[in-house]
Amino acid sequence: MPRLDGKHILVGVTGGIAAYKAAYLVREFMKAGADVKVMMTEAAARFVAPLTFSALSRNPVFTDLWTVNQSSESDISTQHIDLANWADVLVIAPASANTIAKLTHGLSDNTVTVVALASARPVVLAPAMDAEMYLNSITQKNLAVLKERGYFVLPAPSGELASGLRGPGRLPEVEAIVQAVAAILDHAHRDFQKKKILVTAGPTYEAIDPVRFIGNRSSGKMGFAIAHAAAQRGAEVILIAGPVHLETPRNVKRIDVESADDMLQAVRANAKKSDVIVMAAAVADFTPVRKEKNKIKKEGGGAPLDLRLLPTKDILKMLDTKKRKAVVVGFALETANEIENAKKKLKSKNLDLIVLNVYNQKNRVFGSDVNTVTLIDRTGGNKTFEKLSKFDAAHRILDTVKTFL
Ligand code: CTP
Numbered sequence: 001m002p003r004l005d006g007k008h009i010l011v012g013v014t015g016g017i018a019a020y021k022a023a024y025l026v027r028e029f030m031k032a033g034a035d036v037k038v039m040m041t042e043a044a045a046r047f048v049a050p051l052t053f054s055a056l057s058r059n060p061v062f063t064d065l066w067t068v069n070q071s072s073e074s075d076i077s078t079q080h081i082d083l084a085n086w087a088d089v090l091v092i093a094p095a096s097a098n099t100i101a102k103l104t105h106g107l108s109d110n111t112v113t114v115v116a117l118a119s120a121r122p123v124v125l126a127p128a129m130d131a132e133m134y135l136n137s138i139t140q141k142n143l144a145v146l147k148e149r150g151y152f153v154l155p156a157p158s159g160e161l162a163s164g165l166r167g168p169g170r171l172p173e174v175e176a177i178v179q180a181v182a183a184i185l186d187h188a189h190r191d192f193q194k195k196k197i198l199v200t201a202g203p204t205y206e207a208i209d210p211v212r213f214i215g216n217r218s219s220g221k222m223g224f225a226i227a228h229a230a231a232q233r234g235a236e237v238i239l240i241a242g243p244v245h246l247e248t249p250r251n252v253k254r255i256d257v258e259s260a261d262d263m264l265q266a267v268r269a270n271a272k273k274s275d276v277i278v279m280a281a282a283v284a285d286f287t288p289v290r291k292e293k294n295k296i297k298k299e300g301g302g303a304p305l306d307l308r309l310l311p312t313k314d315i316l317k318m319l320d321t322k323k324r325k326a327v328v329v330g331f332a333l334e335t336a337n338e339i340e341n342a343k344k345k346l347k348s349k350n351l352d353l354i355v356l357n358v359y360n361q362k363n364r365v366f367g368s369d370v371n372t373v374t375l376i377d378r379t380g381g382n383k384t385f386e387k388l389s390k391f392d393a394a395h396r397i398l399d400t401v402k403t404f405l
C-alpha cells in the first residue's frame with residue numbers, strides 16, 4: 001500500500017449499501033498515515049452511523065450544513081469553504097447516481113455536494129450503484145461530463161450487486177481507491193504554482209461563406225488535457241479553444257475562438273504575461289482569400305468552384321521575438337520522416353520543445369483518448385513514450401517544460 005503521510009483526505013460518503021465499505025476505506029487511509037475527515041449525506045447516515053466514521057477517523061463527522069461542528073473553529077457560513085480548503089483531495093465513495101447527477105449540474109444542497117462545488121482540489125469519484133442505474137445513459141453522460149471537467153472517475157467493476165443481479169456498479173476495491181488517490185496526489189504536487197500557462201487547443205474554422213468553413217479533425221483533447229494537468233499542478237491556466245465539443249476543465253479560464261486569426265489575436269493579447277505557451281491547436285494553414293457575404297450558390301452544369309486560399313499567419317513564429325521570456329512548446333503532426341520534420345519545425349519556429357504526434361494506423365490520434373508522443377527539446381533531448389492517456393501524456397510534457405523554467 002502506498003504511504004499518504006500527512007495528506008489531508010476528505011471522504012464524502014453518499015447513500016448506498018456500499019457506504020459500509022467507506023469505513024474500510026477510511027481505515028486504510030488512516031493506516032497509510034493520512035489525516036482523514038468524513039462528511040456524509042443524510043441518506044448515507046441511514047446506512048451507517050456517523051459515529052463509526054468519527055471513531056475510525058478520530059475526527060468529528062460533518063453531516064449537515066446547518067450545524068457547526070463542535071470541535072471546528074469555523075462558523076456556519078464558512079464551514080464548507082474551510083473544509084474544502086483543508087483537503088488535499090476529496091474522495092466521494094460511494095458516489096451515488098443522485099450525487100453524480102447533482103455534481104454534474106452544480107447542485108449543492110448537502111455537505112458533500114457543497115464542498116465538492118467549493119473545492120479547487122482533485123475530486124475522486126468512486127461510483128457504486130445497481131447496474132441498471134450505472135449503465136443508464138443519463139448516469140454515463142453525467143460521468144463523461146464530470147471526467148471532461150477533470151473529476152477523477154474510477155470505473156465501477158462488475159460482479160455481484162446488492163440487488164442480487166450481476167453487472168457493473170460495484171464500489172472499486174478499497175486498495176484500488178487508495179492506489180488511485182495516491183497516484184493523483186503524486187501528480188498534484190503543485191509544482192507549477194504561480195506559473196501562468198497559455199494553452200491553445202482544437203481546430204480552427206476558416207469561413208468560406210456564412211454557412212461553410214474549412215476545418216480539420218482535431219478534437220482538442222490533447223490541449224484540454226494539458227490545461228487540466230497544469231491547473232492541477234497549481235498553474236494559472238488560460239485555454240484558448242477553437243470550436244470543440246469539450247467541457248472546460250476545472251480551475252481553467254477558457255477563451256473560445258473560431259478562426260486562425262481570432263486565435264492569433266487571443267494569443268497575442270495573453271502571451272506577454274505567460275511563463276509557458278503551449279500551442280497544441282491544429283491551426284488552419286490556409287484560409288479563403290474571400291469570405292463571401294452570402295451563401296455561394298451552385299452554378300448549373302456542374303462547373304467546378306475555385307476556392308483561392310491564403311496561408312494564415314504562423315502564431316508560433318509571431319512569438320519568436322528577442323524579448324520572449326516564455327517557454328514555448330509546439331506540436332507537430334507528421335505522417336512521414338517524422339523525427340526529421342519535427343526537428344526542422346523546432347528550429348524554424350525557435351521552440352523550446354516540440355511534441356511529435358505520428359499519425360498512422362497504429363496511432364489514430366484524432367479524437368482518441370490515448371496518444372503516443374515523442375518529445376524533442378532544443379538541447380537535442382528526444383524521448384518517445386509508450387501509449388499513454390492524453391492526461392498522462394500531458395503530465396510528461398509538463399515534466400519536460402519544468403526543466404526549462
Ligand atoms: N501553428 C501556429 N500557427 C499556424 C499554424 C500552426 O502556431 N498558423 C503551430 C501549431 O499550433 C503547432 C505547430 O505550429 O504547434 C505545428 O503546426 P503544423 O501545422 O504541423 O506545422 P506547419 O509549420 O504548418 O507545417 P506543415 O503543415 O507543412 O507540416
